[in-house]
Amino acid sequence: MSWSWLSISSLVTRSALSRPATRLYPVERREPFRKTRGHVKFVVDDCNFCTICAHKCPTRAIVANKKEKTWAIDHSLCILCGNCVEDCREGCITLSNDPWPPMEAKEVLSFRKDFELPPA
């Protein structure tokens, strides 16, 4: 006769005596990996508003305006594909490895470049 609890008993006993495999998430967080696609970061001062990022965005999460010198990203639309990062010639868009916190409402981050230094 076979005993159903025998084959899993060692596994279950060890699990019961060891630390939990899960984390108490909001309190205890794991350090994100170096390559983790967390969120898109934008530095408005370096941008020349070429709008390539907006054209390359597959979900149209980025809206950029050359005339108004504005740039906006909708984090609820962004799929973190990294196309904008790869195509940005000025290096003003980067992927941070820190995951964007859960959103309660639609969050659109807008940037406007107010003034520009005259060319030296």
Added chain:
Amino acid sequence: MASTTIVPFGPQHPVLPEPIHLDLELDDERVVQALPSIGYVHRGLELLAERHDYLEMSQVAERICGICSFIHGQGYCQGVEHLMGLEVPPRAVYLRTIWAEISRIQSHLLWLGLSADAFGFESLFQHSWRIREMLVDIIEETTGGRVIFGVCKVGGIRKDVDDETLQRVGRRIREIEAAYEEVARVFREDPTVQKRTAGVGVLGAEDAYALGAVGPVLRGSGVVRDTRQLGYAAYGELDWEPVVETAGDCYARCEVRLREISQSFDLIAQCIDRMPEGKIDVSVKGKRPQGETMIRLEQPRGEVCYYLMAKGRKNLERFRVRTPTFANIAPLVQMLKGCELADVPVIVLTIDPCVSCNER
């Protein structure tokens, strides 16, 4: 004349992660026939390919399925590369193979957990998923995503993995394999697993072949057919044999998946050992796909076929995907004939139904 009862099963059912509906015609507790109906999660991704840029479409193709996401992206990229006549560098090919095998292991572990849940073995379900979590961490470390890898692109891959990380992954894979063997032993030896799955939902080899079953369902019935034998990606250069079981019941299909996980661990180790140096992508600048092609790949659930047609424009003319779940629905209906009502959830789960995948 004996009267029969029709019991609806799904689309919302505790055992089903995704919506599929079955009308079960019952004579007392025995299933006389089952009529499936699908179409609850259709998203129209194939039409999207006709409107999106072919380079952007690789990201959409990856989102056909959440569990076998990488292999969908790989299939699409291989198809477009074939149309454009691109030669992908060997390092990219090997890294693609590693990721495909990792996604196969995590998909099978997910399935083992779900099936343990379906026959009421909660702790085994949790332990399967605990091991899967370690693999998902490897995916995140090497690609940056946990579910959607986002590393496959037309012409190669987006991100290289340095040798140090690869060696670390190789060591971790060995540790995970040891942890997995403990869980696999429970699946193989525990009498409750045997009682719920052995001799249930038997599908003979001839039926499986005639009804067009694919993947573990076909191999569980004793037919030696694995699309990886075609030698796409790096499979032609690796040492492996398709996993085959002959019983054709739910237990045989479970055993095929258990053995395939061990095989995938071995394939990953082989790929890491033989990893070539060099570039990871080739430029596609100024090129456009032209012509038509058919690509077949082995997904965790079975063979997937892609048909691509392009006329030299920036978007494809036609994109068609035949997913393994679609091929396995006809064998499922055959398996359900004559089974007990209580066994229906277990049998439905053994084809590993991925309905979102199926309906694109």
